[in-house]
Amino acid sequence: MTRYKVILEYDGTDLIGWQENAQGPSVQSLLKDAIEKFCGARPDIVGAGRTDAGVHAVGMVAHFDLDGNTDANTVMRAVNFYLNNAPVSVLDCTVVYDDFNARFSCVARHYKYVVLNRSAKPVLNKNRVWWVPRKLDIEKMQIAGQQLIGKHDFTSFRASQCQAKSPIKTLDSCRIEQDGDNVIFEFSARSFLHHQVRNMVGTLVEIGLGAEYDIDAVLSACDRSAAGATAPASGLYFIRADYATDD
């Protein structure tokens, strides 16, 4: 048996998300279909994050096991060949030790959220951004974003269906930058609650449009209704996962 670590890009627009279920194509199901066509096996695929429908990735990390010891490059080429026109692509594949786990060995996860802040609708980046036509106050969002950093009970930013054992998470960084007509939000943490990034962005954008939220009060309320609306999936990207073994 050999364990493979893969780096994935995917366009979540037409997917039901990371997780395989009967509702439609998912990252897991498309990868399993491709692996099955290649070698007949349909292994479990463990990802660093379980993204929702419509969420994209440019560097999702996952692992799976295959019998034998096919070299990593052959596995990558074969899986990409059978992925064919699916909206998933394997960017890199390496053989790792059996104790590597894409989910549990992960020490940091990095997400990016892209808002298109201009009056005209997105055309080239349709389904790739959240279109916010009214002008955002970047500085107000940056000040509020700084207050989210650190160890907090993030219940106010947690989806009701979240399965995490604890709502206490440590947000390591929150950067907000203007890049032409785009506003880019970057978040890093060991792990995130379900919808945490989208709920933080939704709240920050409301602040950028003039809403008066006191982030400390929102956090200490421990009540989802104290924060802003959930930002759409289309602007969210899983960027990178870090592992201690990367050093």
Next chain:
Amino acid sequence: MTRYKVILEYDGTDLIGWQENAQGPSVQSLLKDAIEKFCGARPDIVGAGRTDAGVHAVGMVAHFDLDGNTDANTVMRAVNFYLNNAPVSVLDCTVVYDDFNARFSCVARHYKYVVLNRSAKPVLNKNRVWWVPRKLDIEKMQIAGQQLIGKHDFTSFRASQCQAKSPIKTLDSCRIEQDGDNVIFEFSARSFLHHQVRNMVGTLVEIGLGAEYDIDAVLSACDRSAAGATAPASGLYFIRADYATDD
């Protein structure tokens, strides 16, 4: 009568190109449809460039005339409203003097071409790049690109259906840069021949993959078969048009 100058973004993937004809939706036909819904008129629309099917724009410039003197912002909002889900968006609209002509007043045109240079197929940038899986030698392409700059007879890079009066053009700049997995080509000139950018990129990419072209010899051959193949439309973007009146 009022003359409007507009800046356009469009996704050329599902369009037959700039020019209106019976074959399918074009930038011109979609704009005319939207203007007609707004005010009943179907004016000629003159563009700085007439891009082919599949070619995109982030800053195409065009002009058209409408009766009356509706303010530019109202025209922009109305046209964008009626463009609805069409892959065209008006980014800016201004009232200009009657002697402004998006095509004939233009003093410089800027194009960008994006090559995705990695082994895995594009997913998020499908239809937005030319996928070249084999590693390109950037420096070789940069050296060859420098030889294209200047005033030349570009017959070797000219489409057979090109309608320009003269094949002699002056290429003002050619920049080639690596940006992550992308290789970005940027070209500026007062005007270009039909397919000139795609034929230059096609030739440069062959050079980047190891082909031995002598650009001076290719130019002086004045023969389309002396240069490389035409690069696909999907990687090409009309970026900007400059006007003397912009000063």
